[in-house]
Amino acid sequence: MLNYNVVVIGGGPAGLAAAIEAKKNGVDNILVIERDRELGGILQQCIHNGFGLHEFKEELTGPEYAERFIVELRNMGIEYKLDTMVLDMNQNKTISAINSTDGFMNIQAKAIVLAMGCRERTRGAISIPGARPAGVFTAGTAQRFVNMEGYMVGKKVVILGSGDIGLIMARRMTLEGAQVQAVAELMPFSGGLTRNIVQCLDDYGIPLLLSHTITEIKGRDRVEGIVIAQVDEKFKPIPGTEKEFECDTLLLSVGLIPENELSVQAGVDMDRITSGPIVNEAMETNIEGVFACGNVVHVHDLVDFVTAESRRAGASAAKYVNNELKKEGTTLKTEGKNGVRYIVPQVVRPENIDKTLDLFMRVDNVYHNVEMVVKIDGKEVKRMKKRHVAPGEMESVKIKKEDLSCADGSKIEVYLEKEACLKKEVYLEKEGA
Amino acid sequence: MKKHELVCIVCPMGCRLDVIEEKEKYTVLGNKCPRGKDYGVKELTNPTRVVTSTVKIEGGLLNRIPVKTNGDIPKDKVFECMKLLDKIQLKAPVKAGDIVLKNIFNTGIDVVTSRSM
Ligand SMILES: Cc1cc2nc3c(=O)[nH]c(=O)nc-3n(C[C@H](O)[C@H](O)[C@H](O)COP(=O)(O)OP(=O)(O)OC[C@H]3O[C@@H](n4cnc5c(N)ncnc54)[C@H](O)[C@@H]3O)c2cc1C
Ligand code: SF4
Numbered sequence: 001m002l003n004y005n006v007v008v009i010g011g012g013p014a015g016l017a018a019a020i021e022a023k024k025n026g027v028d029n030i031l032v033i034e035r036d037r038e039l040g041g042i043l044q045q046c047i048h049n050g051f052g053l054h055e056f057k058e059e060l061t062g063p064e065y066a067e068r069f070i071v072e073l074r075n076m077g078i079e080y081k082l083d084t085m086v087l088d089m090n091q092n093k094t095i096s097a098i099n100s101t102d103g104f105m106n107i108q109a110k111a112i113v114l115a116m117g118c119r120e121r122t123r124g125a126i127s128i129p130g131a132r133p134a135g136v137f138t139a140g141t142a143q144r145f146v147n148m149e150g151y152m153v154g155k156k157v158v159i160l161g162s163g164d165i166g167l168i169m170a171r172r173m174t175l176e177g178a179q180v181q182a183v184a185e186l187m188p189f190s191g192g193l194t195r196n197i198v199q200c201l202d203d204y205g206i207p208l209l210l211s212h213t214i215t216e217i218k219g220r221d222r223v224e225g226i227v228i229a230q231v232d233e234k235f236k237p238i239p240g241t242e243k244e245f246e247c248d249t250l251l252l253s254v255g256l257i258p259e260n261e262l263s264v265q266a267g268v269d270m271d272r273i274t275s276g277p278i279v280n281e282a283m284e285t286n287i288e289g290v291f292a293c294g295n296v297v298h299v300h301d302l303v304d305f306v307t308a309e310s311r312r313a314g315a316s317a318a319k320y321v322n323n324e325l326k327k328e329g330t331t332l333k334t335e336g337k338n339g340v341r342y343i344v345p346q347v348v349r350p351e352n353i354d355k356t357l358d359l360f361m362r363v364d365n366v367y368h369n370v371e372m373v374v375k376i377d378g379k380e381v382k383r384m385k386k387r388h389v390a391p392g393e394m395e396s397v398k399i400k401k402e403d404l405s406c407a408d409g410s411k412i413e414v415y416l417e418k419e420a421c422l423k424k425e426v427y428l429e430k431e432g433a
Numbered sequence: 434m435k436k437h438e439l440v441c442i443v444c445p446m447g448c449r450l451d452v453i454e455e456k457e458k459y460t461v462l463g464n465k466c467p468r469g470k471d472y473g474v475k476e477l478t479n480p481t482r483v484v485t486s487t488v489k490i491e492g493g494l495l496n497r498i499p500v501k502t503n504g505d506i507p508k509d510k511v512f513e514c515m516k517l518l519d520k521i522q523l524k525a526p527v528k529a530g531d532i533v534l535k536n537i538f539n540t541g542i543d544v545v546t547s548r549s550m
Contacts, residue, residue, distance in 0.1 A: 038494065047499035047547065048485045053444055061485055063499050063548035067529055147487055150496040175486060175515050194447035198440045199482065203508070302445065 005029040005321045006314075007095055007109035009086045009262065012041020013303050014294025014310040015115035016069040019078050021314030022113075027321050031107070032073070032080035033097055039073070039080065040066030041117055043303065045144045048168055054304035065303060089266045091287055111317040114263055114277065114285075114292040115310065118256040118299055120165075128214055135223035139165045139253035143172070152176060154249025158226045159183040160214055162190040162197075163392075164301065166253025171200035173251075180204070181245040184212040184228050186235060189366055191392045193301075213237060214250075223248055256299045263292070273342040274298040280347040281357060282316035282325060283309065291317050298344050298360070301394055305360070316352075326351040330408040332376075339363050339370070339416030341391070348412065350404035357399045361414060363389045371417045376403060377410045389416070439476055441469040452477060481505030484514050485547070488533060493525035493550040500533050504542040518544065525550050 006022045008015045011034030019032050038044065043051070046062030053059060056068070073080070084099040095107040120138040137145075137153055143165065145151040157178050159166045162185040170180045183201060188211050190197055201208050209228060215237050216227035230241035258276040260268070269278045269286040276297040277285040284291050293313035294306045319325040329351035334343040341364040348357060359374075367389050374382040374397055381403040389395060397414065404412075435454040440447050441464060451462040452473040461473035475481060483505055487497035506514060514537060521533055527546050534544040 044548075047487060047501075049483055049501060050445070059483075061499060061501055061547040064529060067548055147499065148495050148497060150487070150489070175484075175511070193445050194440045194449075195442040195445060198447075199442045203482070 001094075002031075002105060002107045003029075004031045004107060004109050006031070006111045006113065006317050007093075007107055008032045008113040008115055008314075009089070009095070010034065010041065010115035010117055010294070010296070011036070011039040011080060011082075012115060012117050012294065013043055013066065013069060013306050014117065014296070014313075015041070015113065016066075016073055017307045017310035018113045018115055018291070018293055018314035018317065019080075020069065020072055020076060021311040022111075022318045022321075023076050023078055025315045025318030027318040030078050031109075032078065033084050033086055033095075034080060034082050035085040037083055039070045039082070042140070045140070045147050046168075047147045048172075051303050054302070055307055062303075069307075086262060089262055091267055093287075093289060109289075111289045111291065111320045113310075113313050113317050114260075114268075114290065114296050115294050115313075116259045116262065116296045118258045118295040120252075121255045121257060122252065128217060130217040131220050133217065133219040133221055133223050135219070135249045136217070137249070137251055139163075139169045139251045142249075142251050143169055146172060146176060152178070153251075154178060154247070156181060156247040157249045157251060158214075158228070158245050158247045159251045159253060161185065161253035161255070162187075162192050162208060162210075163253045163255065164192040164196050166251065167192045167196040167200040169251055169253070170206050171204065174204045174206070178249075180206045181226075181247055182207045182209055182228065184209045184214060186211070186213050186231060189390070193392065215242060217250065218244070223250055226250055256295065258296045258299065260296060263296070266290070268292075271342065271346060274344065276344075278346045280345050280349055281352055282319070282349075283313035283345070284316060284320070284325070289317075289320050291320075298342070298362075301392065305394060309360075330406070330410070332404065332406070332410045332412055334359060334412045334414070336361055337413055337415040339365065339367060339389075340372075340414050343412075343414060348404065350401065353401050353404065355401055357401070357404060358396055359399065359412070359414065360394055360396050362391055362394055363416065364391060366390045367416060367418065369418075372397065373415055373417055374399060375413045375415075377406050386416075437477060439473055441472050443468045443472050480508040482508050482511055484511055484544075486515060486518050488518050488521040488523060490523040490525055490527070490550060493523075493527075495550065498523060498527065498550050499547045500544050501547045502537070502542050503545050504540075506538065506540050506542050510538050510540075513538070514544070 043062035043066040049059045051065040086097045089095045142153045218225035229237040277292045291313040293310040332348040343361045437452040439450045453460045459474045461470040485501040490498040
């Protein structure tokens with residue numbers, strides 16, 4: 001049995017920041033376990049720029065952002081194992097992992113940080129009818145092939161889903177000489193950043209078909225064409241609107257799901273909406289000493305936010321190991337209402353807060369000119385005007401510690417108040433669509 | 434007078450800009466910061482983009498290494514830049530920031546590696 005103070009599962013930006021912060025907070029004997037051949041997680045395949053604006057006030061590419069943390073981790077002498085897969089963990093914080101040099105390992109940790117990231121929804125998850133020809137990829141898989149392995153995945157491409165990964169792959173494939181026929185999106189609005197629609201689609205004249213879906217994939221051995229139809233308000237294809245696009249490749253960019261098999265097996269309580277663990281202000285789950293951060297908790301759009309959150313998890317893990325994390329005192333719960341779909345953290349213990357509490361949330365629709373209101377036990381503590389909120393852009397609020405002094409079991413509610421709702425579109429949970 | 438509606442792509446905020454053109458003079462409205470103003474004028478007079486891609490590498494962990502232009506280049510030179518990158522073959526080890534192509538199209542901009550390998 002190997003023994004460590006802190007074991008971090010996952011060596012992406014979340015795991016790296018958590019491990020570094022735990023060390024900075026005075027804990028030694030830390031191990032990072034990564035199943036891939038190198039550290040950095042998903043960032044290694046995101047070769048476009050736009051990372052690190054908050055963190056470094058610079059526009060870095062994914063690999064550059066990752067490298068800064070990898071170098072820091074190495075310089076601090078933090079131990080890590082690559083090509084190592086964590087198979088299992090339990091309530092006693094015993095982990096089993098395997099690789100080809102050490103073989104099967106049992107590892108006892110005082111504290112665990114879950115940082116496994118997320119994975120993409122596949123064709124099976126959205127039930128596209130038709131045969132199973134070659135040439136259907138998730139956008140992230142294609143990104144890895146093109147940007148890391150050096151394989152081109154196709155010449156004529158259709159993309160389903162207009163999240164940022166889909167948009168960025170539209171540009172990437174075009175630059176590499178492919179012809180991107182169209183990006184189809186089920187929703188009446190894109191799930192990606194507007195800047196990405198401009199610089200990834202408009203720049204290259206790629207059409208974005210909103211309120212459209214795929215009704216048929218043609219071809220038996222290889223994709224030969226895609227039939228796209230317009231949908232009505234209930235997301236049902238409208239007969240007669242079908243258009244066929246000749247292509248050899250279909251990329252799917254239809255959402256991400258936190259990767260929580262390990263957490264669920266170990267008995268970590270999950271949030272039905274985020275598909276991630278329920279965490280408190282310290283990023284601690286219901287299992288004492290088990291923390292979580294990054295995309296395993298909820299899908300983030302900016303890696304800078306992942307880093308900030310993961311530092312909190314790493315610092316808390318260090319506090320836990322040093323017996324400094326307080327358990328006594330009151331416990332509050334957070335609740336998103338009226339337009340606010342979820343809030344992380346779900347549980348707050350004011351005792352552990354230094355100055356301010358940060359709440360992160362997503363709204364359920366595109367709203368214009370609304371006010372975001374925070375109430376604790378029915379008492380309003382904050383109100384902010386928002387010109388534009390959208391499900392694709394995470395919102396956050398800061399609450400002062402003074403405002404949190406209230407009874408055990410109190411509720412912190414955040415909701416939207418519509419001043420003048422200029423535009424309200426139906427937003428169906430992406431998962432259900 | 435002509436009004437152009439643009440979206441600023443300098444940062445993820447994506448401010449909606451109105452650029453008013455009057456006798457070669459441009460007024461930018463809707464920008465939340467000064468960078469948006471520069472972008473608005475430049476987008477109409479001399480649009481530029483950063484290019485990120487990969488080039489071949491021998492003896493590294495992977496077959497490709499990511500590269501980027503270390504500043505904006507004219508938008509109409511993007512595909513030409515991609516053609517230049519096709520011809521490059523690096524040998525490991527390289528460090529992040531190593532220059533791959535110097536002063537492309539006389540812009541003063543270099544193509545540099547964006548990771549070490
Ligand atoms: C395709 C894609 C494009 C993106 N583009 C942008 C962008 O342009 N700008 C931006 O700011 N953000 C972007 N993001 C978001 C940002 O990259 C992520 O928020 C960030 O990488 C999340 O970090 P993470 O550490 O939580 O997860 P990841 O980076 O996914 O890292 C998780 C790591 O855990 C490892 N792991 C999982 N399970 C196990 C196990 N059982 N044992 C061992 N190891 C395990 C995985 O191999 C992986 O390396 C993008 C995300 C994706 C998926
Ligand atoms: S104007 Fe400034 S804040 Fe707005 S998108 Fe451009 S750079 Fe960002």
